[in-house]
Amino acid sequence: MSPFIDGLRRRARALRQETYTLFLAYGDPRTPWYARAWTLLVLAYAASPIDLVPDFLPVLGYLDDLLLVPLGIALALRMIPGEVMADCRRRAAQAGATAEGRAWLGALMVAAVWLLGLAIAALIAWRATRR
Secondary structure, three states, X not given: OOHHHHHHHHHHHXXXXXXXXXXXXXXXXXXXXXXXXXXXXXXXXXXXXXXXXXXOOOOHHHHHHHHHHHHHHHHHHHHOXXXXXXXXXXXXXXXXXXXXXXXXXXXXXXXXXXXXXXXXXXHHHHHHHOO
């Protein structure tokens, strides 16, 4: 393989590892509430099939995934205390391949966020039409 492709694969693995580390940090009680809220938004956006810019638009469709998700992860990593991140990185490295088997949990979180959003939108629409 070319060095460019190998570099991309390494970065993708590192991003996946950091995403799992964020998932672990989200559940840690030492993580501040605002970092948890931001982390939940970033993880939900990363796992969501719905983007701010649709993927069918050439270049721009993937640009939001290539910029927003890493920037959101970087900001979340800065919000979480260093000792929490060090502990979660160690736990994520130990989990290794077992973390990939938990992908359904992330999908479940995304589905829950979207269902909650739909329920709120339906409630607002129902109240608006009752007048």
